Amino acid sequence: MKQLMELFISESRELLEVASKALLALERNPDDNESLNKVFRSTHTLKSSSAMFDYDAMTELMHTAEDLLDKIRRAELAINSSMVDQLLESLDLVVQWIDYVEANESFPNNAASAAKGLLNGLKALTSDSLQPDADTLTAKADEKPSKKTSLDKTTLADTTKHSSFLTESLVFLRNDQRRTLFRSLLANNASVDKSMLLLCYTPEPRCFFDDQDPFELMRQLPDLQLLHIEPTAPWEDLDEIDPYHCQLRFIALSSAEPVIVEQYLTSERLQPEYDSYSPLELIYVDEGEAGPAPELAQTLLSKLEAEGIKGLTEEAVKQLMEPEHSAWQGLMLSWLMTLAASPLASPETLKKLLDALANGHEPRWFEQSTAAKSEESVAVAADDDVAKDEFAVVMMDTDENWQAFKQLIKLQMQLLELPSEPALWHGIINSVARTACNALIYIQRHSQTELINSALQQSVSDHNAKPLIAALKDLLDSAGVADESKDEDVISDTFSGQDEGGEKAAVSRTLKVDQGRIDQFMDLIGELIVAKNGLPYLAKRAEQVFNCRELAKEIKEQHSAINHISEALQGLIMQVRMMPVSLIFQRLPRVVRDLAHQLDKKVDLVVEGEETEADKNVIELLLEPLIHLVRNSIGHGIESTAIRREQGKNEVGQIRIRAWQESDSVCLEVSDDGQGIDPEKVRQRISKMGLLAAEKINQLTDHEIIQYCFMAGLSTDAKVSGLSGRGVGMDVVHSTVEQLGGTVTLHSEVGQGTQAVLSLPLSAAVSRIMTFEVSGQNFGLPIDCVVETMRLPLEQVQHIKQSATFLWRDQTVPLIFLNQLLQFDQNKQKQDNKVAVLVIKHLGEYTGLVVSDFHGGMDLIIKPMAGVMVDIPGYTGTALLGDGSVLLVLNLRELL
Amino acid sequence: MSIRFSNRVVYLENECDADDAEPLLIWLREHPKGKVNLKNCQQLHTAVLQVLMAIGPGVTVMPLDQSLARWLPLWEKNDKKL
Numbered sequence: 001m002k003q004l005m006e007l008f009i010s011e012s013r014e015l016l017e018v019a020s021k022a023l024l025a026l027e028r029n030p031d032d033n034e035s036l037n038k039v040f041r042s043t044h045t046l047k048s049s050s051a052m053f054d055y056d057a058m059t060e061l062m063h064t065a066e067d068l069l070d071k072i073r074r075a076e077l078a079i080n081s082s083m084v085d086q087l088l089e090s091l092d093l094v095v096q097w098i099d100y101v102e103a104n105e106s107f108p109n110n111a112a113s114a115a116k117g118l119l120n121g122l123k124a125l126t127s128d129s130l131q132p133d134a135d136t137l138t139a140k141a142d143e144k145p146s147k148k149t150s151l152d153k154t155t156l157a158d159t160t161k162h163s164s165f166l167t168e169s170l171v172f173l174r175n176d177q178r179r180t181l182f183r184s185l186l187a188n189n190a191s192v193d194k195s196m197l198l199l200c201y202t203p204e205p206r207c208f209f210d211d212q213d214p215f216e217l218m219r220q221l222p223d224l225q226l227l228h229i230e231p232t233a234p235w236e237d238l239d240e241i242d243p244y245h246c247q248l249r250f251i252a253l254s255s256a257e258p259v260i261v262e263q264y265l266t267s268e269r270l271q272p273e274y275d276s277y278s279p280l281e282l283i284y285v286d287e288g289e290a291g292p293a294p295e296l297a298q299t300l301l302s303k304l305e306a307e308g309i310k311g312l313t314e315e316a317v318k319q320l321m322e323p324e325h326s327a328w329q330g331l332m333l334s335w336l337m338t339l340a341a342s343p344l345a346s347p348e349t350l351k352k353l354l355d356a357l358a359n360g361h362e363p364r365w366f367e368q369s370t371a372a373k374s375e376e377s378v379a380v381a382a383d384d385d386v387a388k389d390e391f392a393v394v395m396m397d398t399d400e401n402w403q404a405f406k407q408l409i410k411l412q413m414q415l416l417e418l419p420s421e422p423a424l425w426h427g428i429i430n431s432v433a434r435t436a437c438n439a440l441i442y443i444q445r446h447s448q449t450e451l452i453n454s455a456l457q458q459s460v461s462d463h464n465a466k467p468l469i470a471a472l473k474d475l476l477d478s479a480g481v482a483d484e485s486k487d488e489d490v491i492s493d494t495f496s497g498q499d500e501g502g503e504k505a506a507v508s509r510t511l512k513v514d515q516g517r518i519d520q521f522m523d524l525i526g527e528l529i530v531a532k533n534g535l536p537y538l539a540k541r542a543e544q545v546f547n548c549r550e551l552a553k554e555i556k557e558q559h560s561a562i563n564h565i566s567e568a569l570q571g572l573i574m575q576v577r578m579m580p581v582s583l584i585f586q587r588l589p590r591v592v593r594d595l596a597h598q599l600d601k602k603v604d605l606v607v608e609g610e611e612t613e614a615d616k617n618v619i620e621l622l623l624e625p626l627i628h629l630v631r632n633s634i635g636h637g638i639e640s641t642a643i644r645r646e647q648g649k650n651e652v653g654q655i656r657i658r659a660w661q662e663s664d665s666v667c668l669e670v671s672d673d674g675q676g677i678d679p680e681k682v683r684q685r686i687s688k689m690g691l692l693a694a695e696k697i698n699q700l701t702d703h704e705i706i707q708y709c710f711m712a713g714l715s716t717d718a719k720v721s722g723l724s725g726r727g728v729g730m731d732v733v734h735s736t737v738e739q740l741g742g743t744v745t746l747h748s749e750v751g752q753g754t755q756a757v758l759s760l761p762l763s764a765a766v767s768r769i770m771t772f773e774v775s776g777q778n779f780g781l782p783i784d785c786v787v788e789t790m791r792l793p794l795e796q797v798q799h800i801k802q803s804a805t806f807l808w809r810d811q812t813v814p815l816i817f818l819n820q821l822l823q824f825d826q827n828k829q830k831q832d833n834k835v836a837v838l839v840i841k842h843l844g845e846y847t848g849l850v851v852s853d854f855h856g857g858m859d860l861i862i863k864p865m866a867g868v869m870v871d872i873p874g875y876t877g878t879a880l881l882g883d884g885s886v887l888l889v890l891n892l893r894e895l896l
Numbered sequence: 897m898s899i900r901f902s903n904r905v906v907y908l909e910n911e912c913d914a915d916d917a918e919p920l921l922i923w924l925r926e927h928p929k930g931k932v933n934l935k936n937c938q939q940l941h942t943a944v945l946q947v948l949m950a951i952g953p954g955v956t957v958m959p960l961d962q963s964l965a966r967w968l969p970l971w972e973k974n975d976k977k978l
Contacts, residue, residue: 208942208943212942213914214942215940215942215945215967216941219967228969229949235949235950236950238950241921241951243921243947244918246946248945
């Protein structure tokens with residue numbers, strides 16, 4: 001049950017995503033039938049699957065939404081934005097429910113009341129529609145099945161309905177097929193008042209969940225004569241087929257007594273639409289144009305009256321040969337002969353058919369009094385027009401075929417092994433090969449003829465029958481394998497590779513794997529890397545402690561081999577975790593639409609580079625910052641329509657989102673053509689908040705100042721609105737990007753627009769860390785932020801007031817003693833009076849960090865701080881080193 | 897299991913129930929040229945039949961069971977998105 005629930009949750013999420021995306025597409029282009037169908041199908045599936053868990057509120061909501069969509073689909077309603085709003089809201093509510101279900105494994109109790117408003121809204125929209133104009137058969141079949149009255153009770157109006165049910169249900173049968181059916185119905189039973197029952201059954205789409213098997217039920221119908229199965233709608237695309245959504249319609253014809261069939265239907269609780277008919281009612285012609293032929297009918301009638309049924313048949317055969325009759329008349333003649341040859345043949349029935357022929361209408365069997373019992377029934381030779389029995393099964397590869405093939409090949413082999421006259425040898429070997437090829441073609445193994453031909457050439461050139469015998473033996477072997485497994489159609493790969501070599505490569509096996517397992521896999525690989533990192537330590541120990549250079553060398557060799565494998569493994573698992581950014585991009589249109597509506601702005605969203613891939617963790621974490629950036633662009637960037645018009649800009653603002661890959665990182669750019677960020681306003685804000693000294697504020701360039709927008713609590717917008725202005729959004733962007741080990745930069749030009757560029761590592765799993773030592777403890781920093789490592793002579797350290805600085809690349813760079821910052825003991829000064837300095841770049845500024853010693857770069861997996869350490873500021877996380885010690889990775893943002 | 901896969905042929909055997917529909921669908925999606933062998937099939941659940949009708953794979957052997965073979969509909973290859 002839990003698995004089912006998980007499946008339900010993940011599938012519902014996907015469906016909701018598809019539905020809302022399609023709805024937005026539909027709003028843009030109301031004629032987009034494909035999107036409409038997508039929304040419809042998704043809501044439908046959501047409805048069905050929710051019913052499986054008895055989530056009534058969800059089922060009802062989706063059902064109502066489906067009703068509305070159905071009306072739109074049938075063009076009874078035109079879609080408008082209030083419908084889209086209501087539908088989107090419904091989907092949102094379902095999203096909330098699904099979230100709740102996932103968290104609590106139960107459905108929210110207040111769901112029904114929460115859905116009430118939406119339900120009323122949707123129903124109101126649905127009931128605005130016009131009444132359906134015409135009742136088609138499909139629509140009828142979809143409605144609740146209704147039992148029809150039997151023939152003798154029908155009124156005039158019912159008669160039309162009665163016969164149209166038959167003609168419409170059997171529309172898939174051609175005239176000749178209908179004649180075959182007619183004959184087989186009457187083959188064993190000569191009773192004149194014989195009747196047949198026609199059923200049209202459309203099972204409930206969800207019937208599989210109720211353990212129903214309509215096909216089996218229909219197959220077991222007493223005296224089944226015909227079973228036609230068709231889809232209720234054209235098949236969907238392959239990847240949208242839902243195997244558990246029944247969309248079949250069954251049309252069956254039974255020759256059993258109606259009472260027996262009715263009993264069966266009751267016992268199986270089937271409620272198909274059905275009606276009983278006389279086989280006579282199968283006689284009609286629906287091909288060609290009906291053309292009255294009074295003369296022809298008169299000729300036939302006089303024959304019937306003069307010479308009886310036999311005379312009529314003979315005349316009909318003669319007339320059938322006449323070329324001047326129309327298709328319709330020809331078919332009527334064929335029916336006439338079929339009827340004459342059947343137990344139902346009587347002057348009365350034949351006269352009715354002749355009457356129909358004379359007047360060019362369908363036979364009216366029951367217009368007058370009931371048919372009298374046949375006075376005479378003369379058997380005549382069956383007409384020549386015996387159609388192939390369309391209901392017979394075409395056997396494809398049969399046992400017989402294979403047995404014959406095997407025998408034939410065996411015989412050919414024996415023939416080759418017989419001693420033969422050298423003069424005849426060429427003839428024999430050629431004929432054997434030809435026979436084998438023909439046999440292969442017969443059993444549809446064309447591809448294998450080439451094998452035989454090449455073996456033949458070999459045999460001829462070697463003047464030795466062995467290659468051909470071997471080839472024949474191979475054929476038999478492949479047949480033998482098939483035989484053993486009782487399957488005549490196993491084609492061994494060697495052979496199938498010949499004609500469809502390309503296909504084999506194209507066949508891919510896709511696995512759906514739970515992300516948790518991939519994460520576990522990733523963790524294990526991480527530990528493997530850590531364990532591997534232990535080997536160099538071991539080598540060092542072997543050399544230094546045990547003085548065993550040989551062993552150290554061997555360990556190092558092993559290390560490099562394991563290193564190679566673990567790197568390959570890591571690369572592979574990285575690829576598995578790669579996902580396209582389109583996964584998050586597809587959420588954005590909705591955000592843009594809603595915000596633009598809310599603020600009454602016109603915004604166009606352009607998305608580029610959706611196929612760019614990055615690690616799943618990165619992708620998932622990116623969604624939030626991306627949404628904040630887009631919100632900011634709409635809220636602060638893009639001006640209102642009026643202002644844009646005044647400024648001569650396009651009324652519709654544009655937000656452009658671009659993704660691309662740049663070496664080891666994935667870059668995302670969110671740009672808008674709005675008003676841009678005014679650096680002066682930022683300066684004012686910074687000084688007001690006292691974030692920087694006044695002189696510093698003025699020193700910084702506009703570009704540098706703008707970067708301060710990422711600081712928490714800094715918003716240049718005077719008014720705080722529902723969607724932006726609290727200054728939290730940009731902080732989220734910055735902290736998320738930093739958490740992922742990436743960078744974010746803002747570019748802005750007043751009046752032209754703003755551009756935020758996020759650069760993130762492709763994978764957040766393994767990071768390259770610069771390790772160093774401070775007062776005997778190991779620390780690390782992401783290597784991306786390290787610009788340079790240098791040994792700085794102490795005399796070059798200058799002191800400006802309280803702070804130490806040094807000159808680096810022609811600029812004064814602040815120098816921070818990490819041991820002081822981390823409150824450790826004094827560094828042990830090196831002999832040469834130099835200090836180790838890491839030059840780092842943080843928020844666009846350079847800083848020198850004084851450490852005790854450098855240790856170099858390492859690939860490490862950083863685990864976030866856990867437990868009581870979560871609240872300790874200054875650290876990003878920890879990593880395990882090869883020698884078992886723990887490395888603390890510093891968080892510059894919090895430290896500096 | 898009443899469903900068995902080989903490289904290019906899927907075997908539906910004995911009594912195929914509704915649970916077989918999904919693996920069959922997945923396999924047929926992945927093997928656009930895959931075929932079905934129904935030789936030893938005696939019962940075909942509607943869900944399975946529906947998948948066959950929807951995708952329309954080639955049939956290598958029809959069921960030996962005539963009561964099933966007789967009523968199997970003919971299906972056509974679904975060429976959408978292949």
